[in-house]
Amino acid sequence: MSLLKKQRTATTAASPNVVAWAILSLAIGGFGIGTTEFAMMGLLPNVAEGVGVNEPTAGHVISAYALGVVVGAPLLVAIGAKMPRKALALALMGLFTVGNLLSVFAQDYPTLLVTRFIAGLPHGAFFGVAAVLAASLVAPSKRGRAISMVMMGLSVANVLGVPLATFVGQQFGWRWLFVFVCIIGVVTIVCVSIFVPAQKAHPEAGLRRELSALRRGQVWLTLLVGVVGFGGFFAVYTYVASTMTDVAGFAASFLPLIVGLYGVGMVAGSYVGGRMADWSVMGSIYAMMGFIAVVLVIYAATVHIQWMALLMIFVIGASGSMLVPSLQTRLLDVSPGAPTLASSLNHSALNMANALGAFVGGLVITWGWGFTAPALVGAALAVLGLGIALLSGLLDKIGGRRAAQEGAR
Known part of the structure; x- marks a missing residue:
């Protein structure tokens, strides 16, 4: 079945x-x-x-x-x-x-x-x-x-x-x-x-059935979208405290409110992201990867304005959470015989994205590019994630055409 x-x-x-x-x-x-x-x-x-x-x-x-x-x-x-x-x-x-x-x-x-x-x-x-x-x-x-x-x-x-x-x-x-x-x-x-x-x-x-998911190229491409594309989200989140105090000029005592606003954005993003995934899984992934890239560029350009900094912190929290339901649903779609392992690996991928984002964000700060630089690097990662997602979608279409041609013979 x-x-x-x-x-x-x-x-x-x-x-x-x-x-x-x-x-x-x-x-x-x-x-x-x-x-x-x-x-x-x-x-x-x-x-x-x-x-x-x-x-x-x-x-x-x-x-x-x-x-x-x-x-x-x-x-x-x-x-x-x-x-x-x-x-x-x-x-x-x-x-x-x-x-x-x-x-x-x-x-x-x-x-x-x-x-x-x-x-x-x-x-x-x-x-x-x-x-x-x-x-x-x-x-x-x-x-x-x-x-x-x-x-x-x-x-x-x-x-x-x-x-x-x-x-x-x-x-x-x-x-x-x-x-x-x-x-x-x-x-x-x-x-x-x-x-x-x-x-x-x-x-x-059984073990063999679950491991069969790892033989599917689309599973690996989807996980790669999460690792690379979500890395930008974590590049910003890791250094949000220093950015808000050193660039936006908020007092350290204001940070709990900022982090809370980020969390509220995540809740809103989860709610909207689920409905987007039901509308179109791949369409949502394309849209959200592009949206994250644009949002991070705007954040880098406007974070020195306090009211904009607060608005963009909410939007960044929402944009990242919007992506997760679509990635999770995509993994279920591309691993019909072994959904549990593929779905679980999504969280391994997101933790790898955490490590990647923190690393590259810290690297550009060390180079002296400032605390807004991680957002720009994050935007570049989101664009790269979009490219991987587009490749995955293209391979789907090619596979669908081949299946249709074989069925017509």
């Missing part, structure tokens, strides 16, 4: 109320993942003091988490290939909760590095499985919206979860961040157990 037919079958069995509660349950998991990933940045000085290292060294615990995301997505999906997807989602959230619980009790820097790596392992795999589960509960024409609602948990975390966890960590100790996230993890496990409908594993499910 094809993925599309399975989705239609699931849609028949699932009422709108069931779908809403199931997607909310999965989004709560995304909320917890987003909170633990981003709140660490605000608590880094506290963590450094707590484990007896300087801040640059403490920053490696963030890198350890990101490395866990990159490694864990393909590894854990491969290990759980034969499991029903609901059971796999529960197992992944269980590992996520355990990893954060171990971080609570980490007494030294090396131990914290290991526990953050463990906590990062299920990140991409959970989002991948959650996206496939959400898409299977709705009609094919609504997949983008379903996926965007799951991803909304990650966006909302930047508005609510990260500020709250940062406040708790600053007031009561950084370990309470992980306690807070553990509680969210337990809530997610309970909600997924109750509200997400059980689905039998595909009779042909």
